[in-house]
Amino acid sequence: MTEVGWAKRSVPTRRDQPAVPRRVSRLRFAHSTFLVDRAPFLVACLMLAVLVAIYGALRDGVFTLEELNLDAAASMALLLAATGQTIVLLRGGIDLSIGGMISLGTVIAATEFGDSWTTALPWGIAIPVIGLLVGMTNGLLISLLRLQPFLVTLATWSILSGAALLILPTDGGTLPQGWMAFGNASLVGLSTSVWILLVLFLFWLWFSKTRLGVTIRATGSNEKSAFLSGVSITFVNVATYGLSGFFAALAALYLTTQTGSGSPTIGKDYILPSVAAAVIGGISLFGGRGGLAGTVIGAFILTIIGNLVFVLSVSSYWQPIVSGVILLVAVLASSLAERSARRSVT
């Protein structure tokens, strides 16, 4: 065949269709983005390793099970709240109301649990259900009123905080002795919080692979495309914020095992740290990208910073300063990774 003939045939005619369309080889996929895609997470792991190394150099007994139990306990309330926040961030939203929900959860527990398991148990189940319903209401409001998640959850945060203050104006209340003992029990050397951590990991392994998990992430990645693919955005929002409220309530229950009381104002300490933990762990605020492993690393980083400040016996006001710097490093890492990826592809 002459060259001219080939050129003329560059568009096939329906008269000379090949039996099987020809496979066209492509080199466009040669470049691997494995490291680039995980750069934010890897940077977070590196930062945690460095912080733990410094901590270990300053203090004995850092690399023991005992220390893991302590750090898990110190991180757990934040981690539970951040798990819900992670799901919301993957959806491309944000949930400020968890602060109100956590406060409300602790004061309900502190006023209703009483002194015996017979009253504590039903309420222990009721509080997560309340969290779920409150969160689902957030999702409904966002979808039906077509409002910004930031504003809706800011409003519900305020409402829930007020409700908590009405129920219990100051820190206090009582919880059954067994309740706190349960929170600080240990099994085969691992404390309750380490076991919760393991359960959280298992939950995430499962959840991130379910159709709902994929759909939430997909909706955060591109809402319009998800809608065109048959996703009900209302359902996704209700599920996402419902889960967030549920985890906030779990965080409240966990907090009560540690403090032994209810606090109508404690929740506000978890709103932005829950976002920070997720972002430090590599979760994109634009939705669609990241996982719980990153959030766990992020929460541990924030906890270790607290430990370090304590060990160094400097002013505790250094803690937010260091946390802020770490947050900046994390955000920079994801940004640089994204830029380099873009360069290598286009």
Add this chain to the structure above:
Amino acid sequence: MALLEVSAVNKRFGGITALRNAAFRAEAGEVHALIGENGAGKSTFIQILAGAVRPDAGTIQFKGAPFTAQNPSAAQAAGISAVFQELSLIPDLTIEQNIWFRREALTPFGTVRAGGMRRETLALFDRYGFPIARPDREVRRLTLADRQLVEIAKALARDPTVLILDEATSALAPRETEWLLALAANLASEGKLVIYISHRLQEVRHVAKRITVFRNGTTVAEHDTDAVSEDEIIAEMLGRRLERLYPERKATATRRVALRVRGLSAGQRLAHVDIDLREGEVLGVGGLQGHGQRELFQALFGIGRARGTVELWGKPLTGHGPRQRLSGGRDGIALVPEDRRGQGLLLSKSVAENLTLSVIPRFSRRGFLSGSRERALVDDMIRFLRIKARTPDQLAGTLSGGNQQKVIFGKMLLTEARVLLLYDPTRGVDVGTKGEIFVLMRELAAKGYAILFYSSDLPELVHVADRVAVMRNGSIAAVLAGDAISEEGILKAAMSASERSG
């Protein structure tokens, strides 16, 4: 009996009539082309078939029964899958997750069967000879062309009886286009119906057995492809005779070099490019897709890092970034980018705001915008380019593709830069607007503008450019001029001996 028979379909959006008495009839086992200018109602029509839009009136018979899909899922279940122009992929999911999204096979625990999904995907790719490797790549890492292929895979995964391809080749390279056209023909020979929408009449004539022409929301003609000429089809689309698509090419180039590029290199895709673009010249950039054309345009517009020297009107060009390029005013460089909706326009802003976006400093006094001066220039530009907008305040996203492209041209012209980079400016633009764009390009050249012009459509380079620089592996393989410019010449230069076997 026809597989698909549509009659007397009407559809209005607010005050605008999109379809009026539209009719369409197609048999199983054919590739049936649907053509018309942008705004002729093709998109609305296929959205109705795809279940995304419901008609106000009319009947649709599919497989001999009334077709009443309420949503895309229902239409797909009935056997009609559409590959839309507006991509429906999820950037952060992988290729395979996208293809099977919401239809994944699940384990008893409710999780997605990853292994099964991989097997199904590879089987699908194999069956249709998809030119895609690595189904685990995330879609956001893919080029526009690859995303288009994934979109097609997603539609085919539903094993449709009717496959609708809406401008599916507009993002594809020649070889991928060839593959898709062969695929369409194969599907038809298997007894499927392929509804093929394209502005490229050459493709349409090659692949389609029958052609239905839409104009102003109405079906104006249906032909056997063999029984009708290209000119007749264009006349039916436009409702008038188009004198000629390509304007006369007068030699307006002077000896003065507007843009001198020496040894320009960037990344792995651009190596030692030398270019002399003259005042009054349209210099075409050709070659197979992915051989450095995109990188060349980006480097010249100051995006990313590049080595080498660039002289603009005799002065060395330094610095980075579009802002620097545009800041030159009459001595600057302006770009019509590849991705009209993503890079060229703010879809949710008005036509006026888009036009003046690059030149805001000129309208501002002490940081505040001066409305009246802006408005006067905007009105001039809308008139000059004949942009069909109801008012300058109409949102850019609601314009037809051709008019969106005109807004981008207007935005570029308002910068007053006289070196213009046009990256595939007619992609997905209707034939009438294409003609206007070519006329405009020649007019600008006659006024002393210097234009670098890349097109994925070979005939455009042949008929519009004064010279054509053909790129291969990131370098200029040949510069064709005069009679040497032909489709064969460009293709020959684009493909080295080693690549021809592919």
